[in-house]
Amino acid sequence: MPPAVNDDLELVHRAQRGDFSAFEVLLGHYETRIYRLAYRILRREHDAEEVVQQTFLSVIEHLASFREESRFSTWLLKIAANHALAVLRKKRREHTVAWETPPEEEGYQDVPHPRYIAQWRDTPEELAGRRETRHLLDEALEELDDKYRLVFVLRDIEGLSTQETAEALDISVANVKVRLLRARLMLREKLTRAFGDEATRVEPHDHDH
Amino acid sequence: MTQKNPREFVQGGLDLLVLSALADGPKYGYLIQKRIREATDHGVPLQAGTLYPLLHRMEAEKLIxxxxxDSTSRQRKWYELTAAGRRHLTRQAQDWVRLTDLIRDLLTPVLEPKPGV
Known part of the structure; x- marks a missing residue:
């Protein structure tokens, strides 16, 4: 569980005054969370470890400039997302694939239409408590394009706001919204195949859109 | 031997491990962790959340x-010992070895009791 906001602030203040043990406690609280965030984005242990290290270095060097306009955890996750994004961009450049989509292509017109509809066997609460669910979600996430996965991880898994996600990824709020919608729809379809009740399955191919 | 509170001594052990990992040349954080992990046969798990504040403090103390x-595709921060850091390492290593020798002398009979005792 993430520590309470007030605990963080007290540690931040101590660390800002040069208390190294406060730094240690603060970073220790978030190490696993940053690693998981980076791993979900980059999908390689080594890259995720690098992101943890880069993030900690940045936090140590820039903590003095943390203005408490956001929660410490949000500030930290934005830094981690930035580093993960930088690694991703480097990889993309190596593979000469563009990560950014030109703004005019980003709209609601191509939002995926479901090809598989079924009621889920269990309630979301029941599913959320299961280890299997997390595993399947991670698998489904892996199949998403980077640009959708990043938005989904920051917004729906890490709980950043739309504005914060936009800042972390350096894209517009409108783009965050569109990408999030697409990501959710694509994930829903993938997960419905895993959790859907066969008895209620419908093939919506006779829809006319 | 330098006079030292035993508790401080144990806490200083981690500093000593990190300094010793840098004794044969500069390294960046991950390489320091790797060196310590290998040298201690995974016996001392050094988390990044511990390592970086520690490096930061030792940098402020001018030990490193x-x-x-920026020359490779990844931006990395490399650490190396300063002359003061090397002196500190040597002095602390001597103290540490003397202390552990004393402790070993005290503890060996506990593990190998003489027959009939």
Whole structure:
């Protein structure tokens, strides 16, 4: 569980005054969370470890400039997302694939239409408590394009706001919204195949859109 | 031997491990972790959340110095011992070895009791 906001602030203040043990406690609280965030984005242990290290270095060097306009955890996750994004961009450049989509292509017109509809066997609460669910979600996430996965991880898994996600990824709020919608729809379809009740399955191919 | 509170001594052990990992040349954080992990046969798990504040403190104490390297595709911060850091390492290593020798002398009979005792 993430520590309470007030605990963080007290540690931040101590660390800002040069208390190294406060730094240690603060970073220790978030190490696993940053690693998981980076791993979900980059999908390689080594890259995720690098992101943890880069993030900690940045936090140590820039903590003095943390203005408490956001929660410490949000500030930290934005830094981690930035580093993960930088690694991703480097990889993309190596593979000469563009990560950014030109703004005019980003709209609601191509939002995926479901090809598989079924009621889920269990309630979301029941599913959320299961280890299997997390595993399947991670698998489904892996199949998403980077640009959708990043938005989904920051917004729906890490709980950043739309504005914060936009800042972390350096894209517009409108783009965050569109990408999030697409990501959710694509994930829903993938997960419905895993959790859907066969008895209620419908093939919506006779829809006319 | 330098006079030291035993508790401080144990806490200083981690500093000593990190300094010793830098004794044969500069390293960046991950390489320091790797060296310590291998040298201690995974017996001392050093988390990044512990390592970086520790490096930062030792840099402030001028025991190590750091520089950024941008020449590869990844930006990395390399650490190396300063002359003061090397002196500190040597002095602390001597103290540590003397203390552990004393402790070993005390503890060996506990593990190998003489027959009939």
């Amino acid at each position: 110095r750091a520089r950024w390297d």
